[in-house]
Amino acid sequence: MSNPDEPRGDxxxxxSLVVEDGVAKVNEPVSSAVADAExxxxxxxxxxxxxxxxxxxxxxxxxxVHNKRIDGPFxxxxxxxxxxxxxxxxxxxxxxWDRGAYAPDQAVLVDLANRRFYMFSIEIWPQEFYFVAGxxxxxxxxxxxxxxxxxxxWCGYACPQTVWTDLFQHIDRFVDGDxxxxxxxxxxxxxxxxxxxxxxxxxxxxxxxxxxGGAWIMYFADAPTLVHDFWRGEAAPVAYITVAVLTLTTVxxxxxxxxxxxxxxxxxxxxxxxxxxxxxxxxxxxDWRGEPRGSVKKSEKHPGEFGDCIDCTMCVQVCPTGIxxxxxxxxxxxxxxxxxxxxxxxxxxxGRPRGLIDYATLEDCQAxxxxxxxxSPWKALFRPRTLVYLGIWSAIGAxxxxxxxxxxxxxxxxAADRNPPYMLMSDGAVRNSYTLKLRNMSSEPRDxxxxxxxxxxxxxxxxxxxxxxxxxxxxxxVPADETRTVRAYVRAPDGTTTQDFAFLLSGGGERPESDRxxxxxxAPEE
Amino acid sequence: xxxxxxxxxxxxxxTGTETVGHEWDGIEELDTPMPRWWLWTLYxxxxxxxxxxxxxxxxxxxxxxxxxxxxxxxxxxLAEEMSAADLARxxxxxxxxxxxxxxxxxxxxxxxxxxxxxxxxxxxNCVQCHGAGAGGNQxxxxxxxxxxxxxxxxxxxxxxxxxxxxxxxxxxxxxxSQMPSFEGMFDSAQLDxxxxxxxxxxxxxxxxxxxxxxFADNCAVCHGSRGDGNRELGAPRLNDAxxxxxxxxxxxxxxxxxxxxxxxPAWGERLDPMTIKMLTxxxxxxxxxxxxxxxxxEPGDEVDEQP
Numbered sequence: 001m002s003n004p005d006e007p008r009g010d011x012x013x014x015x016s017l018v019v020e021d022g023v024a025k026v027n028e029p030v031s032s033a034v035a036d037a038e039x040x041x042x043x044x045x046x047x048x049x050x051x052x053x054x055x056x057x058x059x060x061x062x063x064x065v066h067n068k069r070i071d072g073p074f075x076x077x078x079x080x081x082x083x084x085x086x087x088x089x090x091x092x093x094x095x096x097w098d099r100g101a102y103a104p105d106q107a108v109l110v111d112l113a114n115r116r117f118y119m120f121s122i123e124i125w126p127q128e129f130y131f132v133a134g135x136x137x138x139x140x141x142x143x144x145x146x147x148x149x150x151x152x153x154w155c156g157y158a159c160p161q162t163v164w165t166d167l168f169q170h171i172d173r174f175v176d177g178d179x180x181x182x183x184x185x186x187x188x189x190x191x192x193x194x195x196x197x198x199x200x201x202x203x204x205x206x207x208x209x210x211x212x213g214g215a216w217i218m219y220f221a222d223a224p225t226l227v228h229d230f231w232r233g234e235a236a237p238v239a240y241i242t243v244a245v246l247t248l249t250t251v252x253x254x255x256x257x258x259x260x261x262x263x264x265x266x267x268x269x270x271x272x273x274x275x276x277x278x279x280x281x282x283x284x285x286x287d288w289r290g291e292p293r294g295s296v297k298k299s300e301k302h303p304g305e306f307g308d309c310i311d312c313t314m315c316v317q318v319c320p321t322g323i324x325x326x327x328x329x330x331x332x333x334x335x336x337x338x339x340x341x342x343x344x345x346x347x348x349x350x351g352r353p354r355g356l357i358d359y360a361t362l363e364d365c366q367a368x369x370x371x372x373x374x375x376s377p378w379k380a381l382f383r384p385r386t387l388v389y390l391g392i393w394s395a396i397g398a399x400x401x402x403x404x405x406x407x408x409x410x411x412x413x414x415a416a417d418r419n420p421p422y423m424l425m426s427d428g429a430v431r432n433s434y435t436l437k438l439r440n441m442s443s444e445p446r447d448x449x450x451x452x453x454x455x456x457x458x459x460x461x462x463x464x465x466x467x468x469x470x471x472x473x474x475x476x477x478v479p480a481d482e483t484r485t486v487r488a489y490v491r492a493p494d495g496t497t498t499q500d501f502a503f504l505l506s507g508g509g510e511r512p513e514s515d516r517x518x519x520x521x522x523a524p525e526e
Numbered sequence: 527x528x529x530x531x532x533x534x535x536x537x538x539x540x541t542g543t544e545t546v547g548h549e550w551d552g553i554e555e556l557d558t559p560m561p562r563w564w565l566w567t568l569y570x571x572x573x574x575x576x577x578x579x580x581x582x583x584x585x586x587x588x589x590x591x592x593x594x595x596x597x598x599x600x601x602x603x604l605a606e607e608m609s610a611a612d613l614a615r616x617x618x619x620x621x622x623x624x625x626x627x628x629x630x631x632x633x634x635x636x637x638x639x640x641x642x643x644x645x646x647x648x649x650x651n652c653v654q655c656h657g658a659g660a661g662g663n664q665x666x667x668x669x670x671x672x673x674x675x676x677x678x679x680x681x682x683x684x685x686x687x688x689x690x691x692x693x694x695x696x697x698x699x700x701x702x703s704q705m706p707s708f709e710g711m712f713d714s715a716q717l718d719x720x721x722x723x724x725x726x727x728x729x730x731x732x733x734x735x736x737x738x739x740x741f742a743d744n745c746a747v748c749h750g751s752r753g754d755g756n757r758e759l760g761a762p763r764l765n766d767a768x769x770x771x772x773x774x775x776x777x778x779x780x781x782x783x784x785x786x787x788x789x790x791p792a793w794g795e796r797l798d799p800m801t802i803k804m805l806t807x808x809x810x811x812x813x814x815x816x817x818x819x820x821x822x823x824e825p826g827d828e829v830d831e832q833p
Contacts, residue, residue, distance in 0.1 A: 058559060058560075058565075059559050059560050059561065059562045059564070059565045060558075060559040060560065060561050060562065061562050062561060062562055062563065257563075260561055260563065263561075264560075264561055264564065327540075328540075417659060418659075419657065419658050419659030419661060420657070420659045420660075420661030420670070420672065423661065423670055423672045423673045424673060424767045424768050425673055425674050425675075425767065425768070426673070426674055426675045426763065426766035426767060426768055427766065427767060428728075428766075428767035429767075431672070431673070431813065433672065433813055463811060466817065467674065467813075467814075487811070487813070489813045494767070
């Protein structure tokens with residue numbers, strides 16, 4: 001067999017074969033679906049032995065990822081996003097917000113016991129859950145928008161799994177050193193030194209996990225009180241259980257599972273794959289520029305034969321999910337762009353233009369591979385699809401803001417007793433009974449008037465007033481932020497026929513409001 | 527290029543992974559090997575299942591399932607939750623038992639709890655006769671409890687006494703009365719005259735002298751000269767719009783000839799004092815409850831406090 005690295009007689013190297021790990025394998029085709037000129041979608045040799053020699057595997061052993069430290073614009077952006085998201089998560093429950101004497105003063109609070117959701121000046125009751133549904137829909141369409149524009153940016157920067165994994169990888173680096181030191185330590189026998197080091201590292205893991213779980217429960221109760229109760233052992237059992245579970249999941253998922261979550265557990269990469277198109281940005285190895293790979297020395301010896309990639313594998317070493325981006329787009333790539341930082345740095349060092357690995361759309365890649373201009377990734381952001389998503393997203397947001405601004409803080413519902421529908425009083429008058437629900441959604445008690453509209457001669461009394469105080473208007477005080485149930489007894493003189501009428505509820509306070517509920521008065525048929 | 531295997535499976539070139547062997551319109555699925563931890567998770571669930579089967583009821587046998595070493599059962603859990611709920615109600619019960627029924631309305635929280643408890647007890651014990659909405663039954667003579675007409679008194683204390691001792695129960699001193707039968711005492715014309723007079727009391731007929739005289743002689747003792755009724759005797763008011771057994775002349779005559787009188791069990795024998803107080807509060811709150819002031823004036827209606 002001839003050595004494929006030797007130039008052939010005509011001066012051309014035979015690229016149909018490569019030798020790797022001592023095994024010759026075919027270099028030519030790539031996936032049958034994407035061969036040919038579509039360079040951007042071409043996959044390159046996975047670092048694996050030839051498939052003909054692969055044994056059948058029942059499972060895939062985990063290969064620990066030890067990503068190398070790297071600095072660059074994308075790494076700095078990642079730091080920034082990490083700082084902002086973690087700060088939001090840990091600090092939000094401690095922000096105070098004055099709502100007066102009758103409501104909690106925590107800015108963001110999910111009060112499950114009282115079934116209230118507070119978010120700054122917004123307070124949501126359970127029946128207004130459509131606001132939360134709206135937020136979730138916005139979050140969903142927001143992900144559509146982000147994915148169609150910048151691909152898996154969520155995965156790469158903002159996903160909690162990414163942020164916490166990043167945090168834990170920094171801990172690894174802080175305790176055990178960078179990639180090579182960590183790999184050495186992994187392979188080293190379990191000496192006391194290693195045990196101590198691991199113990200120290202895992203203690204930090206636990207503290208982070210505990211802090212994460214501890215911050216979570218702060219959203220569900222008054223934070224200062226809860227911290228106090230928690231350490232005195234007086235908090236609700238569910239608080240301790242939640243912290244324990246979240247500590248465990250944080251340490252397991254962030255400290256140990258890491259990229260396995262993205263690759264095997266998360267459904268989102270699969271969904272995103274379907275949402276991306278040839279105009280979406282993704283982190284791409286520009287193979288038409290990089291291939292064939294050759295070291296600087298080789299390319300100096302044979303100018304024009306080798307591409308820009310010098311096969312230094314820096315892009316592989318810095319990858320937090322341990323993939324080789326040069327194999328093409330793949331499910332393991334969370335598009336965190338650290339390989340761009342790494343490659344740009346190498347290209348700068350050897351004096352070649354940056355962007356061998358870069359954010360690009362498939363369309364631009366094809367144009368570029370065919371000899372076109374390098375188009376700025378920013379231009380990929382605005383196109384009909386992203387604008388339509390942005391439009392829908394903004395429309396839902398605007399509609400929700402409008403609904404929020406115009407919603408009534410006072411509400412009346414009426415349920416007429418159906419059994420018995422009416423009853424006679426001693427003087428022959430007809431009486432009907434109603435259950436009224438008076439809702440006061442403001443954070444102060446309100447004096448309200450219930451009035452009868454229509455029903456000539458009808459008067460009412462309630463379960464808190466006596467029958468002889470019956471009149472057409474009753475005054476009721478509804479406590480702050482509560483629904484009060486009032487039984488109303490309506491009496492109409494003898495001879496009244498079955499008819500519709502309405503209760504009118506009006507409430508004062510800072511913002512006078514009123515509500516009206518129609519109902520029916522039943523009378524004997526004669 | 528594909529490496530064909532005998533069962534249609536092949537190795538996918540770029541990934542080096544075997545396919546599952548099916549093809550759908552050119553789309554093939556890779557048989558990607560599972561990560562090792564996934565496999566361990568599977569084994570863990572198997573161990574968990576074995577432990578669960580041992581600890582909890584699992585295998586169906588002929589008569590019942592295996593019991594499990596923890597001894598848990600859904601019925602047992604229900605019983606525990608019920609007794610926990612009972613325990614939680616003890617404080618309400620104790621406070622209710624200690625307080626005079628007339629003072630309950632002053633305590634708003636207790637009043638609400640009592641009303642809610644009474645509503646539940648009413649649905650179990652009372653709806654059979656008085657109806658789910660306490661509307662009673664005109665044909666069968668079960669009083670409507672929503673209105674302002676009370677046979678034996680509509681204040682808290684009277685209602686409580688009525689519920690506790692029942693109506694016309696043997697062995698009880700009060701809530702006893704009997705309307706005599708006038709069968710054979712009046713002839714047909716006299717019967718008509720009395721019935722017309724009774725109807726005239728509430729303006730449903732024209733007054734007649736003969737009827738008025740007969741009413742004054744025979745009926746006014748209990749029902750009052752103007753038909754106001756007598757709560758001591760449970761004699762219904764005849765001059766209002768509410769009729770227990772019909773408002774036609776025929777119905778009135780039938781009642782004179784063959785009097786029907788309602789009876790109610792003495793619930794004091796069946797229910798605990800707390801439940802009776804709750805029922806009292808509930809019935810009183812149905813819209814026709816009367817004030818307690820009148821009661822205080824009547825020492826006869828003093829409540830028998832349970833020991």
